[in-house]
Amino acid sequence: MxxxxxxxxxxxxxxxxxVYDPSPLNWLYVLFNSMEELVRADPLGRVIPxxxxxxxxxxxxxxxxxxxxxVVFQDGGPFTARTVQNSFNQLHQWAAPHPPxxxxxxxxxxxxxxxxxxxxxxxxxxxxGLAKAKLRAVHMANNLFFNKLGFGYVTQGSGxxxx
Amino acid sequence: MDRTPLTxxxxxxxxxxxxxxxxxxxxxxxxxxxxxxxxxxxxxxxLTKQKALDLCLSTEGNVxxxxxxxxxxxxxxxxxxxxxxxxxxxxxxxxxxxxxxNIDVDFDSRQLRLAINLAVNRVKLVSEGFNGYxxxxxxxxxxxxxxxxEGLEAIPHLPEEARRLFPESAWPKGRxxxxxxxxxxxxxxxxxxxxxxxxxxxxxxxxIIPDNQRIEWMxxxxxxxxxxxxxxxxxxxxxxxxxxxxxFFHREFFGKxxxxxxSAIPPEFSRLYxxxxxxxxxEQLLKAAEDIDRYVYNEVLALFLVSPESLYAVNKQxxxxxxxxxxxxxxxxxxxxxxxxx
Numbered sequence: 425m426x427x428x429x430x431x432x433x434x435x436x437x438x439x440x441x442x443v444y445d446p447s448p449l450n451w452l453y454v455l456f457n458s459m460e461e462l463v464r465a466d467p468l469g470r471v472i473p474x475x476x477x478x479x480x481x482x483x484x485x486x487x488x489x490x491x492x493x494x495v496v497f498q499d500g501g502p503f504t505a506r507t508v509q510n511s512f513n514q515l516h517q518w519a520a521p522h523p524p525x526x527x528x529x530x531x532x533x534x535x536x537x538x539x540x541x542x543x544x545x546x547x548x549x550x551x552x553g554l555a556k557a558k559l560r561a562v563h564m565a566n567n568l569f570f571n572k573l574g575f576g577y578v579t580q581g582s583g584x585x586x587x
Numbered sequence: 588m589d590r591t592p593l594t595x596x597x598x599x600x601x602x603x604x605x606x607x608x609x610x611x612x613x614x615x616x617x618x619x620x621x622x623x624x625x626x627x628x629x630x631x632x633x634l635t636k637q638k639a640l641d642l643c644l645s646t647e648g649n650v651x652x653x654x655x656x657x658x659x660x661x662x663x664x665x666x667x668x669x670x671x672x673x674x675x676x677x678x679x680x681x682x683x684x685x686x687x688x689n690i691d692v693d694f695d696s697r698q699l700r701l702a703i704n705l706a707v708n709r710v711k712l713v714s715e716g717f718n719g720y721x722x723x724x725x726x727x728x729x730x731x732x733x734x735x736x737e738g739l740e741a742i743p744h745l746p747e748e749a750r751r752l753f754p755e756s757a758w759p760k761g762r763x764x765x766x767x768x769x770x771x772x773x774x775x776x777x778x779x780x781x782x783x784x785x786x787x788x789x790x791x792x793x794x795i796i797p798d799n800q801r802i803e804w805m806x807x808x809x810x811x812x813x814x815x816x817x818x819x820x821x822x823x824x825x826x827x828x829x830x831x832x833x834x835f836f837h838r839e840f841f842g843k844x845x846x847x848x849x850s851a852i853p854p855e856f857s858r859l860y861x862x863x864x865x866x867x868x869x870e871q872l873l874k875a876a877e878d879i880d881r882y883v884y885n886e887v888l889a890l891f892l893v894s895p896e897s898l899y900a901v902n903k904q905x906x907x908x909x910x911x912x913x914x915x916x917x918x919x920x921x922x923x924x925x926x927x928x929x
């Protein structure tokens with residue numbers, strides 16, 4: 425674990441709140457509070473690294489992301505490059521996995537290379553300046569999630585048109 | 588389902604929410620900056636909007652945060668002894684879509700589109716339509732976005748100029764203009780209709796799409812198989828980020844997979860958008876995004892309107908820091924006096 429991510433001396437969480445959120449995007453907010461992605465939004469709306477330490481363009485077609493170390497899922501399993509590969513594969517199989525639209529899809533010909541346990545590289549078929557932002561829609565999950573739910577497609581048979 | 592552009596957007600036909608969604612803090616969370624400060628967050632879906640706000644403003648221990656507070660309820664929140672009003676610049680843009688598929692009205696005329704824009708009093712829209720809780724946006728990129736083109740100013744309210752420019756040739760004599768909207772924007776649409784009537788001296792009819800027909804009307808627009816029977820639709824789009832903003836707003840109104848597009852795809856828009864999406868260097872991407880907003884503004888491709896603020900009613904013992912583009916609670920905490928800690 426990186427030293428700046430050492431949470432052992434932080435105070436324990438306290439209290440609870442009730443929230444009423446009628447927004448049609450409530451499904452997304454539940455997701456953003458319970459799952460994570462390689463990038464996220466800061467309070468002002470910037471794209472910032474999250475489960476990736478950073479996102480560097482190696483060239484116009486290759487985006488390299490070193491991953492945070494020491495991250496675990498709720499079941500104790502580790503977050504690694506294999507998690508990214510599996511999550512990418514799970515979402516990439518559907519034509520329209522994102523309710524906001526297919527424009528959030530990474531290009532169909534995109535491939536993912538695992539450089540090592542904590543580094544991945546996305547290879548795009550053409551320069552994809554919006555790729556970092558689109559990674560907000562590639563949700564990282566463990567095998568338990570994908571085997572039991574898989575964004576509904578384990579039970580619904582499709583990752584499109586429902587959540 | 589295939590990968591063609593017009594399968595692009597899901598339209599929610601019905602939504603099933605469990606009465607409560609419970610989120611418990613993950614004690615082994617990795618990020619020291621975002622370690623949850625709360626043990627539990629519960630989304631309540633077992634209340635009406637009015638009941639939720641009433642409980643937040645007059646009780647403890649029932650509702651701590653209400654999102655999407657209507658502007659006309661903001662004063663009520665501010666006078667509550669239980670809750671404060673928290674406001675933040677929004678991520679939603681409201682604009683009017685010109686129906687350029689219509690064959691008897693020439694919305695391809697920039698002069699007509701400009702005349703309509705000059706006829707609308709946006710200051711009044713903000714003050715009367717949103718009780719002051721909205722911001723005028725010159726085109727579609729809000730001034731607080733990271734790719735807002737500096738120097739762009741909102742089209743002014745010049746009703747006499749609007750009347751002078753209003754091209755009789757583009758508007759069949761005696762034909763009423765049809766403004767359509769969903770119930771969300773009913774009040775502002777009537778204000779716009781009033782402005783257009785006065786400035787352009789034409790009849791304006793307002794059609795409020797019933798909530799139970801919303802899906803059908805938005806499907807017609809998204810699919811583009813049928814020509815909608817309105818002239819201008821007052822509607823909105825929202826953003827997950829405030830950089831690369833045209834991906835969220837401009838694409839939705841004018842792009843090939845834009846669910847709100849009611850025109851052919853403007854070739855220059857396509858060229859600029861393609862150029863933006865090819866920029867892998869952030870500063871170049873932001874610059875290309877600015878060029879898109881400038882182009883849309885110069886061509887007056889929409890009826891440019893406002894961005895409403897996001898308003899929250901928040902229990903006084905809750906420290907809630909809103910995000911502009913999402914709703915997250917990692918940084919939210921409660922005081923020792925909060926009901927859950929008493």
